[in-house]
Amino acid sequence: MGGGDAAGRLVRPFTLTGGRTRPSRADFTLITTVTAVDPPPARAPRPQPEQARILRRCAQPVTVAELAALLDLPVSVVVILLCDLLEAGRIHVRPPRPVSGPPDLELLQKVRDGLGRL
Amino acid sequence: MAASDAAVPPVPDVSPAPDTVKILVAGGFGVGKTTLVGSVSEIVPLRTEEPLTAAGLDVDDLDGIEEKRATTVAMDFGRITIADDLVLYLFGTPGQQRFWFMWNDLAVGALGAVVLIDVRRPRSSFAAIDFFERRGIPFVVAANGFHGHNPYPPEDIREALTLPRETPVLLCDARDRASCRDVLLALLDRLIATAKAG
Numbered sequence: 497m498g499g500g501d502a503a504g505r506l507v508r509p510f511t512l513t514g515g516r517t518r519p520s521r522a523d524f525t526l527i528t529t530v531t532a533v534d535p536p537p538a539r540a541p542r543p544q545p546e547q548a549r550i551l552r553r554c555a556q557p558v559t560v561a562e563l564a565a566l567l568d569l570p571v572s573v574v575v576i577l578l579c580d581l582l583e584a585g586r587i588h589v590r591p592p593r594p595v596s597g598p599p600d601l602e603l604l605q606k607v608r609d610g611l612g613r614l
Numbered sequence: 615m616a617a618s619d620a621a622v623p624p625v626p627d628v629s630p631a632p633d634t635v636k637i638l639v640a641g642g643f644g645v646g647k648t649t650l651v652g653s654v655s656e657i658v659p660l661r662t663e664e665p666l667t668a669a670g671l672d673v674d675d676l677d678g679i680e681e682k683r684a685t686t687v688a689m690d691f692g693r694i695t696i697a698d699d700l701v702l703y704l705f706g707t708p709g710q711q712r713f714w715f716m717w718n719d720l721a722v723g724a725l726g727a728v729v730l731i732d733v734r735r736p737r738s739s740f741a742a743i744d745f746f747e748r749r750g751i752p753f754v755v756a757a758n759g760f761h762g763h764n765p766y767p768p769e770d771i772r773e774a775l776t777l778p779r780e781t782p783v784l785l786c787d788a789r790d791r792a793s794c795r796d797v798l799l800a801l802l803d804r805l806i807a808t809a810k811a812g
Contacts, residue, residue, distance in 0.1 A: 614795040
């Protein structure tokens with residue numbers, strides 16, 4: 497995957513998704529955390545190489561944005577691959593802490609305390 | 615990992631992953647967003663690059679961008695572990711105004727934002743201020759003082775940007791960890807004050 501001209505590097509990621517440029521579901525934000533299911537479910541199909549790379553990276557919890565950066569793939573491509581892994585039962589998905597609705601004073605204070613320790 | 619725990623069946627809804635929250639760092643191109651993120655992040659800022667075709671942009675408005683950037687939009691981000699069960703991510707928004715469409719996705723679920731301004735080119739951050747005001751996303755304005763000084767007091771900056779009194783305006787040095795921490799603390803103080811007034 498390394499090297500190659502810029503255009504080739506852009507085209508290639510979407511060959512990993514079978515040409516799909518849109519995810520099949522909307523579970524994934526940049527800070528959605530994914531964790532590989534360990535052990536993998538029985539009769540799980542063998543993952544494609546890129547899916548296997550993702551699974552290795554998310555043995556410990558990792559966010560979608562971190563995965564994309566670490567794998568040097570566009571977020572949109574990683575999300576499509578994650579959709580497949582989720583549907584195959586290979587990953588846990590944890591959505592971000594919701595911040596819509598009334599402000600969560602306890603959460604804000606916790607963030608402030610944490611930043612104060614920097 | 616953790617093969618010795620294999621006897622425990624995985625429970626899909628319960629994950630050991632921490633909660634995640636995010637704050638955006640916006641501002642004009644080259645104003646120091648990635649520098650600020652890097653100053654407070656516990657990791658070297660990571661970068662994602664998104665092909666513009668995937669984001670559905672008309673590709674006929676790319677005059678003036680160097681060729682390497684013409685086909686992708688880059689976004690840098692960092693991480694601060696707040697507690698064992700809570701991690702804060704800082705996302706630098708793509709600088710050029712033409713990438714506003716990415717800001718929409720980025721803004722969803724954000725606690726708030728820091729708008730960095732270069733006092734020599736304040737106009738380059740107008741779009742970011744306008745964006746957060748329109749969406750009601752709380753923000754603070756931080757004037758990044760290059761070369762360790764800043765010729766304009768915060769009140770002059772507030773006036774020049776016609777910011778309401780409740781929007782904090784600070785001077786900062788994006789290269790300095792304590793200075794960037796104080797900017798984030800000012801944002802949290804604003805968020806907490808708003809929540810209490812709620």
